[in-house]
Amino acid sequence: MRIALIGAGLTTVGAAEILIRRRAEVVIVEQDKERIEALVDTLDCGFIHGDGSKPAVLREVGPQHTDVLCCFTDNDQSNILASLVGRSLGFRRIFTKIDDAEFQPICIELGLTDLIIPHLQAARALADLAFGTLPEDFAEFFKCGSRLFSLIVREEEVGPVEDLSLPKRCAAICVYRHDEMLLPKAGFALKLKDEVVVLAHEDSLPELRERWAVPPPSPAAEPE
Template sequence: MKIVFIGASSLAIATAQQLLRADHEVIIIENDKTVIDRLMPEIDCVFLHGNGSKPAILKETDPESIAVLFCLTKSDEANIIASLVARSLGVKRVITRIEDPEFEHICVGLGLTDTIVPTLTNARYLANIAAGHNILELSAIFRGNIKLFNFIASASEAGPVNELDLPKHTRVIFAYRNDQFLPLDSDSKIEPADELVLVSTADDYEKLQGKWGNGKAQN
């Protein structure tokens, strides 16, 4: 599987190293040549020097063959632009890093629904630790081929949860409405713009992706 990173951040390098250990093909695009020169002896992957938001640079990676492209530069704006360019070139899945949560809804509006907000995620995690809560990693809870999938409900999905057309092994577990957590059961009502969180299997995930695009799938 070919994975491409735009921006050689510490997050990108740590993720790339794990992917390389799993025998995936990794390409890192970095605009700073001194960063590439420093990293090349440390990580055995392909480096491309250039601006990852430029179509000419992305075309060197054969975009249609990329399984996942991570946009992990320090600039939210650069990550959003690079994500849009990558989508236009046929990249199957694009993950966009943003630091400012206000950009999240903009990303959704642009069709960039696979977003990560590391600072906000880490802040919530640390706040829970400080409050004495026992935090379990998802990897410790989910076994086998279980995945989470998020998508934003449209008007066509509005109505009772039990009327939502889902694959056999998929269930809605909760939602976010106006950024507020909302537990759901089979009789709960879905409203347009609700962000629904589903638990599913790897096989059903492909069906979900076919129905709702990339959504925000998570292992």
């Protein structure tokens, strides 16, 4: 597996060390040349000096040869931009780190559903551990190709949850409406801008992403 990480902060370095131990091929993209020089002797991976939100730099990473792109800089806007550029260049899967949870609904509307929100995830993990509800390896929940996908209900999708016509091997398991979590049963009525969490097989993710991708803006009319 080949994984590219944008930004060489503590999260990236920690992830890179684990990935390298698991024999993944790792490439780190970093703007600060001195930071690269400080890490080059301690991490057995590739380095690219440059701005990871720039198309030319991400093309150098090699979208067609990379399994996962992780946008892990310390700037939320840079991570969102890099994720969108990476998606346009054809990276197979993209993780976007945001520190400000206010960006979460915007990311979801943009189709960036693989989000890393460190302080929220750490807090939830701590609370779950305290009550014994989190397994030692959370990944054990996701076996046999199962994945989670989140979508925002559009105007044409308002109505019974079964009318979403999800791909095969997919099921809506949870709906977030404002600050409330709802469990959708047959006949559950979806409302505009509800966030629907779907349990899906990984083979269905391309269709889900295509159907709920944000369309590009219409070109502005040229003045006569």
